[in-house]
Amino acid sequence: MELYGNLEGLKPRQLKQLNQLYRRRCLPEEVISAELARHLTLSSVACGRQLGLLLDRRGQVEMVIVGDSQSITIPSLHRYRLGHGRLRGLRCVHTSFGPQGINREDLTDLTKLRLDLMAVIRIDIAGLPENIEIAHLLPDSAGEKYQLLPSTPLDRLKLQCLELFSSLESSAATAFTHSTDDHEEPRAIVVSVGPETSARLKDSVREISELARAANIKVVDSFTQPRKLDPHAAIGSGKLKEIIVASMAQDVELLIFDHDLSPTQVNNLSRATELKVIDRTLLILDIFARRAQSREGKLKVELAQLKYRLPRISEKTTALSRLTGGIGGRGPGETTLEIDRRRIRERISKIEKKLKKMARSRTIARKQRQKNELPQVSIVGYTNTGKSTLLNSLTKSRVLTENLPFATLDPTTRRLRLPREQEIIITDTVGFIRRLPKDLLDAFRTTLEELAEADLLLHVVDCGSSDDLEEQIDSVEQLLGELGLNQIPTLMVANKMDLAEPETLLWLNRRFQATPICARDPASLPPLLEKIRNALEKSHAILSRPQPEFQDDRPAPDNPGRP
Template sequence: MSDRVFLVIVKGPKMNVSDADAVLTEMKELTGSANGVLVGETRANIPVPSPSHYIRGGKIEELRIATQETKANVLIFSVDLSPVQARNIENEIPWVRVVDRTGLILDIFARRAVSKDGKLQVELAQLQYLLPRLAGKGVIMSRLGGGIGTRGPGEQKLEVDRRKIRNRIEHIKGQIEKLSRHRALVREGRKQKRLRQIAIVGYTNAGKSTLLNALTGADAYVEDRLFATLDPKTRVREEKNESPILFTDTVGFIRDLPHGLVKAFHATLEEAVEADLVLIVVDAADELALEHKHVVDGVLKELGAESRPKLIALNKLDLLNDQQKARVMDLFPGACPISAVQKQGLRELVREARKLIELGEELKLSGHQNGDENNSGNR
């Protein structure tokens, strides 16, 4: 049975109405990706968060009434809450589970992970999120049980659970380190065979997996939901009279991607750091395309991949009219216009990618490699 979700969209002092609208849209999509049924929503103007509850007394009473009327059993906040704040809200509204933004994203990741590698990385992020929240009844945590957010253990088990979790975290870190070493060996083998690798990155739901399928004939899972793909998939594109190229699809990015998730998925995301080219897929039909590109740039910087050669693919051009196409091309000069669904512009995209890879290799040989000089679509 699906959870009945009531959303709380927090509007901070630096947010305008359009920012809050964008957050609401994204939170609705995240809720759907977690298989939640949205039964209501409210906005909360919070210039200064309350240390005890984040929101103030009047809003808490409003939520008590609203969740009763809508029969909501999960209250999801668009911001991250401290363990104390979440617990206090649950004490005030005892019939709901309180889940913050990071908890929601972790829930989705747990549902999407398929491979052993993906599951390990999600579990690491979950446990690191859970550990400071082990403080008694009403603990919010990610999907280690059923539903969006689950209850924690009783007080008598807390110390034992903390020890177990810390031990499990260290064990998983060791497993992920082995995974990272294995991936490094695989990459070294590819380099020795002179196989060039392109990492496909972008905001979640930008069409990365569809593009991988279109370029290589792969069968990567495609769904119109946020974080449909978690496990990286590498496939080869072979062309007559050209050397083969490996394309790797990666997990999608999102604004304020929890730092713990970035760290946990570093073994997977390092494919972008080590690639010969980073192919940034932008949903050209999204009004927030430019903002999403900035989010991707920020995550790449956090990963240490900001200096890699880059190319922007403006995807979903088939959804735009001529005037809209011209406007978005002005926003991203030097980018390659494509439609992964219609398989339009792919030859030109690959041709430009090959040129940038060759340019990067020439700069390496000359000893003057400069990431900013290599970047197409960022000029």
């Protein structure tokens, strides 16, 4: 039989003694028999650790759990029933060395795992069971969710378990419901781990929380740990226990890490917490899948998702192998694992071919714009800084804008008339972000590389609410450098100046010669338009010649650039 928990350092003799607990049982109506309790406490003293038993309603030992000197951690119970209006069908009994009986962690386990009951046996100086303290749920109570029974000597305990369980379940047919029924949005805990400072980790938590909000996920708690990622479970065992307790207390369904996790880390975390675990890349991919509108955008997101999924298909099995007969065809054929991988590769190949055709069509359209000899300006910047809002204000467009990351995925091109009747083409692009997933960057690389045709880049920054403004600017400049676009003339635009501190605006002006604007206020835009014209003249993109006609998908609008 399998032992669960902290087995490190135990000798073979001790492991054998613990395994023998599986051979013992108690009467169904007993919390625990005196003989089983005595063997449990003696074994606990022998190994110097708290021990726990999970017993079913027949009195059979289902799990033996080894903790440390302070607590035990109950493993995954997904194999055991948890139907509507029902308890788990398991009761937990564990030892305690000190005077403390049932603690907060015990009550959290009782409530969130819906155990039949929780019992703690205190050990006397001879290593034998002394008193037992019991708690059980109160599903039909409007106040406390549980009831603590008085501490009682084990030999005087008269509680009839089966009667209690039957009474609780019959009076609470509608009280025990899954926690997800009470709220529509999935509830999540976000975690940031790394060798950075606490301030950097908090900034990381803030950003991943915004990304979660964009995916319609409600973040109810967060944890940080300034240490190198653990290759086994990403975080330390102590912090993992805190997360497990918090997740149970707050009805959490998701655990979101602001890092890329390996399949091993995801599997270990899922088993330890019984939660769905997603990493930064998977969360961003989900947001992109929600936001993609055009056929090309949807294909690019699907391509990135498939490339993310391919190396993570690791469940090897020959249970459903395709068997073939004849010489050379005997034995297991193509396993389900191989089939899944082959199908993903085939789909990746088809998508890449479709995207190449679409890229050729974009190239033709781009050459037509170049033939018209209109100067091209592209809006770039960190996600959710107001790039689409600026495009709307400049051109009277109605591009979708939301106060969420990655509201815009598909590039939008419009015509803009500058002062002195100069017309240009202006394009809004997808926002950048720190540690943009490589598969997504590769999928959108062709779109971003179109920026190379721009005569001028408008780098929009949010100077009103960002606490890590300089880091965001560095991230955008780094990505532009990776795409070979750092040689294109760039104007920095400090958006949300109405919300900015004077010191921030002064710093941006001194270091980057940024132009302050409020994208929602057209009256603040004329200085920017004049700077755009001057920059284009300086780069010789504007020449003194008649301007050709350029057509986008709408009639030419009035805009704040018209004199």
